Every structure is written in C-alpha cells, then in structure tokens.
Amino acid sequence: GQNIDQPTEMTATEGAIVQINCTYQTSGFNGLFWYQQHAGEAPTFLSYNVLDGLEEKGRFSSFLSRSKGYSYLLLKELQMKDSASYLCAVRDGDYKLSFGAGTTVTVRA
C-alpha cells in the first residue's frame, strides 16, 4: 500500500513563497503528481516528477528525491487565487493514484 504524508494547513502572504512537503512510503513507484483543488471542484494537474530533481513550470516548481521518498511543491509569487488544497499523489505500477490528505493553503493580503 501507500502511505503519503503532507501538512494539513499552511498560511502565507500574497507575493511570498510557500513550500509544501510530501513524504511517501510505497509498495511501487511510477511517478509523483501534484494537483490543485478548489473547494467543490475536481483536482487540476500541476506537475509530474518521475526522476529525481526539480521541475519548473512558471510560478510552480516540484522536486523529487526517490531515495528519500520526498517531494515538495514550491509556489512562488503567491496570488490570492492560489488559496486552495494541494494534493500530493503517488502512482504505482498499475497506474493507480494514491493521494495524500491534502494541504490547505491560505493566501492573505
């Protein structure tokens, strides 16, 4: 099975940077995903890492260390619209996704 941990809540100021950590213990690994989810809506894809290192995509970056079972999502130049839940998900060899409980990020003016 999969065990995925991420912080429950984080608060940051508009324009700041926030880093959301995710640690995982898995029986099979075939990639790590980050999704953004606004209340009452389906998750939207943010990033995908399968190899170690940093993937940068505009204001969002994601890092993976497979040996440490660790990933983080970095949100830069925070905007009010970034207030949402951020889900870390690990994919196994059968392409099934296991999700962490999600981190609620609140951006304050």
Next chain:
Amino acid sequence: GAVVSQHPSRVICKSGTSVKIECRSLDFQATTMFWYRQFPKQSLMLMATSNEGSKATYEQGVEKDKFLINHASLTLSTLTVTSAHPEDSSFYICSAREQEYEQYFGPGTRLTVT
C-alpha cells in the same frame, strides 16, 4: 488538454433509490477509467479501476454490488450507486487515462441522499 466530462454535476435522491453517474472522455480514448470518492475535507479515495470491456477492479472495502461500474466503450464509464443511503452522500470524481499518460479528472458529481 484532454477533457473528461461527468453527468450529472449534482444529484439529490431519496434513500433506497439508485443513481447513475456518467463519465466520458471527450477527445481521447481512455484505456482505463478510475472512480474516486471524496468526503468533505478529506482526500480522494480510489473506489475502483475499470478497463473497457472487462470487469472493474474494486479497492478493499468498496462493495461491488452496491457500486456498479460499467465501462461499455473507450469513452464512457458509468457508476451506479444502488440502494443509496445518506452515508453515500459524497463527491464522486472519475478520471480517465490514455495509454501511459497522466490521468485527466472529470469535474465531479455531488451526490446528496436524503
């Protein structure tokens, strides 16, 4: 990007009735579709995996006779909640996978059982 639709977006039904939710991949053929359930302030929990033309694979603890899944074509999967109870009220989300690519999520269906 790939688009997945769900219908209906919201449904209210009475306890004891059945509800069908449709999931469609609009611009690609989905080799696999997944059904998730999300309770308030909780994460997505995988219910079942369905492949076109074969029986769905259910996760542990999910009753296959209660949550009927049919994957009749490469673009359509349906989830039927049979004999619904108030505790089945939840946000049901499907996703579709094309070959080895990422999963694309539908917009979700809010089910309320009264």
